[in-house]
Amino acid sequence: MDVLEKLEVLGAAAKYDVSCASSGSKREKHFGIGSTFSAGICHSWTDDGRCISLLKILFTNECIFDCAYCINRKSNDIKRATFTPQEVAELTINFYKRNYIEGLFLSSAIKNSPDWTMEMLYKTIWLLRYKYQFNGYIHVKAIPYASLDLIRKTGFLADRMSVNIELPSEKSLRLLCPNKTKESILKPMEFITKVAEEEKNFVSAGQSTQMIIGATDDSDYKIINLSQHLYKKFKLKRVYYSAYTPVNHDPRILKVESPPLLREHRLYQADWLIRVYNFSADELFNGKDENLDLEVDPKVMWALRNLDKFPIEINKASYEELIRVPGIGIKSARRIIKNRVFHSLDFEDLKKMGVVLKRAKYFITCNGKTFERFLIDLEPEKIKQKLTDKNSLQRPQQLSFFDREVFTSVITGEI
Numbered sequence: 244m245d246v247l248e249k250l251e252v253l254g255a256a257a258k259y260d261v262s263c264a265s266s267g268s269k270r271e272k273h274f275g276i277g278s279t280f281s282a283g284i285c286h287s288w289t290d291d292g293r294c295i296s297l298l299k300i301l302f303t304n305e306c307i308f309d310c311a312y313c314i315n316r317k318s319n320d321i322k323r324a325t326f327t328p329q330e331v332a333e334l335t336i337n338f339y340k341r342n343y344i345e346g347l348f349l350s351s352a353i354k355n356s357p358d359w360t361m362e363m364l365y366k367t368i369w370l371l372r373y374k375y376q377f378n379g380y381i382h383v384k385a386i387p388y389a390s391l392d393l394i395r396k397t398g399f400l401a402d403r404m405s406v407n408i409e410l411p412s413e414k415s416l417r418l419l420c421p422n423k424t425k426e427s428i429l430k431p432m433e434f435i436t437k438v439a440e441e442e443k444n445f446v447s448a449g450q451s452t453q454m455i456i457g458a459t460d461d462s463d464y465k466i467i468n469l470s471q472h473l474y475k476k477f478k479l480k481r482v483y484y485s486a487y488t489p490v491n492h493d494p495r496i497l498k499v500e501s502p503p504l505l506r507e508h509r510l511y512q513a514d515w516l517i518r519v520y521n522f523s524a525d526e527l528f529n530g531k532d533e534n535l536d537l538e539v540d541p542k543v544m545w546a547l548r549n550l551d552k553f554p555i556e557i558n559k560a561s562y563e564e565l566i567r568v569p570g571i572g573i574k575s576a577r578r579i580i581k582n583r584v585f586h587s588l589d590f591e592d593l594k595k596m597g598v599v600l601k602r603a604k605y606f607i608t609c610n611g612k613t614f615e616r617f618l619i620d621l622e623p624e625k626i627k628q629k630l631t632d633k634n635s636l637q638r639p640q641q642l643s644f645f646d647r648e649v650f651t652s653v654i655t656g657e658i
């Protein structure tokens with residue numbers, strides 16, 4: 244098999260790993276400049292908000308493991324391929340020189356043994372760093388069960404490493420990944436955290452992980468609670484959620500017609516609330532329902548379950564209270580605190596500061612007044628109905644460069 248064919252197989256095989264986002268499209272017309280060749284170029288965001296393009300591939304899809312949800316499991320009859328370290332290094336450097344990519348996202352199935360696979364990943368990025376003097380971004384997988392010594396050597400060459408946690412509970416892991424144990428995933432994760440704390444040039448862009456959503460009956464509470472634990476204990480940069488794509492027929496997997504994308508989106512929003520807005524998983528779910536409300540975002544869901552904490556007075560509330568109001572983000576809360584020192588704020592001021600009044604108006608007062616008189620004493624169900632009213636909120640809209648509400652939320656996911 245030539246390198247281009249391998250690239251096609253192993254670029255396509257990598258698309259189920261969402262630790263970085265989109266892969267190429269399948270548009271077939273060939274004319275003019277530019278290429279959407281589907282083999283493995285994706286985009287990822289850096290900490291400072293830049294979007295970079297990465298060559299996203301598996302080193303091999305010849306797996307000795309048999310995870311129920313995975314297209315590359317050993318029991319599937321699919322086209323298999325394995326690169327050599329030299330091939331991946333050459334591809335990366337040639338794509339880089341042609342300005343197709345700025346970095347590499349290198350994942351892998353487990354061929355021969357975890358140590359053999361980890362060694363190949365190490366050799367690949369060693370070649371890139373030392374033979375080709377490649378100083379760009381490299382994200383590489385740490386393979387479960389691989390020796391910590393190999394992971395350590397690799398971590399000094401990589402910017403980011405990730406070990407996929409795969410499933411939200413040990414029970415689900417036992418059911419769907421009989422070859423993996425909780426320890427085989429958490430041990431390398433813990434090791435990477437420890438070395439990163441001790442050594443300056445080890446995995447300098449931090450560690451991330453991925454969890455598959457909807458293949459098992461684990462609740463959103465369990466998922467967000469686990470993410471919270473991972474952020475605290477292992478100081479992960481990100482937990483990525485991947486709506487399960489039904490690629491295998493396996494009686495152990497929950498029946499799903501299509502990937503639960505809306506649920507995945509709500510989980511990302513809840514994740515944002517625990518990372519940036521200081522919510523805890525217990526607070527968000529409040530023991531009432533173990534799953535997120537798909538009709539409204541998690542901040543609205545929380546506010547409706549805690550209406551006794553509202554309305555809050557904009558001119559007096561603390562920063563912590565402000566950021567919990569639906570429609571008020573980090574930036575607008577800071578602007579409120581800064582500006583109310585000079586004069587008391589009204590609803591017009593809030594609009595100019597980027598507050599999304601169509602959501603916030605149910606939960607705030609300005610100088611003791613509500614936005615409209617009828618908003619007083621609304622029942623949670625009534626507010627929810629108004630917030631999900633298709634005519635008022637979900638009318639299709641053209642994105643604008645200059646509409647602050649849409650612009651900031653598209654970039655940051657802020658809610």
Ligand code: SF4
Pocket residue numbers: 306307308309310313314315316317351352353
């Ligand atoms: S070890 Fe990874 S590649 Fe192999 S079957 Fe499991 S999830 Fe798929």
